[in-house]
Amino acid sequence: MEKVIEMKGITKVFPGTIANDNVNFELLSSETHVLLGENGAGKTTLMNILYGLYQQEKGDIYVKGQLVKITNPNEAIKLGIGMVHQHFMLVHNFTVAENIVLGTEPKKGISIDMKTAVENVRKLSEKYGFAIDPHAVIEDISVGQQQKVEILKALYRGADILILDEPTAVLTPQEIEELGKIIHNLKKEGKSVILITHKLKEVMSMSDRVTIIRRGKVTGTVKTKETNIDELAELMVGRKVNLVVDKKEASIKGDVLTIEDLCANDHRGIEAVKGLSLTVRGGEILGIAGVDGNGQSEFLEVLTGLRKPTKGKVLLNGKDIYGKSPREIIDSGVGHIPEDRHKRGLILKYSLFENSILGIHRNKPFSKGIVMDYKAIKEHCDKLIKEFDVRTPNNEVFASALSGGNQQKLIAAREISKDPELLIAAQPTRGLDVGAIEYIHGRLVDERDKGKAVLLVSLELDEVLSLSDRIAVMYDGNVVAVLDREDANEQKLGVLMAGGSLSDVKEGAGSDEQ
Incomplete structure (x- = not known):
């Protein structure tokens, strides 16, 4: 399969800490690849470099085989890379359609053509199976719906590679299931998805491969079908983890x-x-x-x-x-x-x-x-x-x-x-x-x-x-x-x-x- 992203020897240093230490990462066409690691392991930093929010001290990035220098998110978007952040970047008193076209609004003469914008958003959301009303105001819709707006925003700008940072952190079990279907639809359309997460159940159900990062270094890449939750937990934390809560009988007071x-x-x-x-x-x-x-x-x-x-x-x-x-x-x-x-x-x-x-x-x-x-x-x-x-x-x-x-x-x-x-x-x-x-x-x-x-x-x-x-x-x-x-x-x-x-x-x- 074609490699759509290659990151080679990426090193990023912040004062007092090495966030990424000579990291190698690759993403294949039409795959869902999970970046797994503890809090502060350097997962989001690595993806912020790919999206142009940070610049690496050392290392190279290749997009579809071409060596690129991504100095800001606009350049990443031009290369077909979109990112949905853990804390959403939406204007709360704007509608869904206004948020999605913001900065790339269709024009009629010198004024914004909102009718076309709404129609474009409706077509796009139907294509990927998103049940979302273009006229709804962001502050009135659920967190799960807001996340869909963020994903649509990236797709509207032509993203073929989608980075989702902790996408299930704020979702209900039903919304997590819906997200799984959305990712499946994106893959069918030839998109590649990178998920940053540490929820092992979702890793197992949503991904094709997993790259584990621990304290800024890659500790391994495994195929999801060839691993299990206990093994991933150990690779991630560096020790056996008790996934069952150990507690004695409750001693009830007043x-x-x-x-x-x-x-x-x-x-x-x-x-x-x-x-x-x-x-x-x-x-x-x-x-x-x-x-x-x-x-x-x-x-x-x-x-x-x-x-x-x-x-x-x-x-x-x-x-x-x-x-x-x-x-x-x-x-x-x-x-x-x-x-x-x-x-x-x-x-x-x-x-x-x-x-x-x-x-x-x-x-x-x-x-x-x-x-x-x-x-x-x-x-x-x-x-x-x-x-x-x-x-x-x-x-x-x-x-x-x-x-x-x-x-x-x-x-x-x-x-x-x-x-x-x-x-x-x-x-x-x-x-x-x-x-x-x-x-x-x-x-x-x-x-x-x-x-x-x-x-x-x-x-x-x-x-x-x-x-x-x-x-x-x-x-x-x-x-x-x-x-x-x-x-x-x-x-x-x-x-x-x-x-x-x-x-x-x-x-x-x-x-x-x-």
């Missing part, structure tokens, strides 16, 4: 969080949480399962003081925290690993040591009245970096300089170090590699074993099933069922998540091979 008849509106003023009641007990992990957009985000925002409820009751160890400010809620003993690490978890232009004390920066030993004790703050940060294996040259780099997974580890470290009575973990392993997932899962179980209450909200059904002691299913702003873990399986949860009831589940579906 009620820590009690919620009764809670209601709240979304940003449009429409009711998103509709009379929700729930109890989380000390010594248990209560998992919340549900398709994205069923009120989970608004529910968590109410619990953490980021959104005002309209009615209801919220008690933490008997103390009323209904409608209180984020600061009062933190001081009451709530830790929060937020679902959006950039918007809610970190201040990206602050150093790691500054980020490591957010929310507790007024407390001793970090604050002495109005003066900050930077020695104590840096010591605290170094302890977290070491304990949670945050890969960074030092504690002074900006949070924006870390890979997504290492940003997530820092947030988890900060929230767990607060020793909260209730730890709210929303998508705690989003964008993490198997080694980091294993570690974060272990820490959540440790909190539960210390008698703390853990509220886990995750779109990963595997994660909910493997960590939870009880599982609450959210649908249309309410909890429709709470199941003990031994009574739950993927099929039952899937039916409930889609708005069905337990009586809709086929008889004999209670067993679970998890």
Whole structure:
């Protein structure tokens, strides 16, 4: 098969770290090739070089056999290379069609011909089997739909080679399945796809070959058909990884969080949480399962003081925290690993040591009245970096300089170090590699074993099933069922998540091979 991309001896150095060390990578025509590696291994850096966002110190790039120098994304696009970034680059108050044609708008005289643009977008989306409305406004569509817009944007500009960076990090199980079909359709049309990921199930189902990168170096390229999940995990992390959560029987204490008849509106003023009641007990992990957009985000925002409820009751160890400010809620003993690490978890232009004390920066030993004790703050940060294996040259780099997974580890470290009575973990392993997932899962179980209450909200059904002691299913702003873990399986949860009831589940579906 024809090689469409060859990267030879690519080396990229950032201050204090070698991101890519003499890396070789090749992509064949009509193949899906996965770049697999831990957080901070250098996968995204390598693809940013191919897309012209970075320039390598050493090494050559060949596109369809021709030696090329790609100094910016426009040159990459001219060579037929498109990239969909982990954090989408869309204008939120523009329509789908406006985003796709942005910068290459069809003209009628001197004005933009939106009618032609909409027609072009419709034809393109039908060709690849995307069910998407060109007139829809970006902020009103789901994350999965936004990702399709990004893919269409690249295809509209003539991309034959598509780089997808962590494409499944924010998708529901159904959207992941759809993405698999889209990739299959792209290959049928002769396109080549590079996936950056560390989700091993998707690697196995979506790829033809896998190149593994560890700490900036390629450790091997394997054909997907000739490998398995355990072998890939070991190649990626450099050791055997326990993919099953190891936890003992829960030792349940009293009620820590009690919620009764809670209601709240979304940003449009429409009711998103509709009379929700729930109890989380000390010594248990209560998992919340549900398709994205069923009120989970608004529910968590109410619990953490980021959104005002309209009615209801919220008690933490008997103390009323209904409608209180984020600061009062933190001081009451709530830790929060937020679902959006950039918007809610970190201040990206602050150093790691500054980020490591957010929310507790007024407390001793970090604050002495109005003066900050930077020695104590840096010591605290170094302890977290070491304990949670945050890969960074030092504690002074900006949070924006870390890979997504290492940003997530820092947030988890900060929230767990607060020793909260209730730890709210929303998508705690989003964008993490198997080694980091294993570690974060272990820490959540440790909190539960210390008698703390853990509220886990995750779109990963595997994660909910493997960590939870009880599982609450959210649908249309309410909890429709709470199941003990031994009574739950993927099929039952899937039916409930889609708005069905337990009586809709086929008889004999209670067993679970998890």
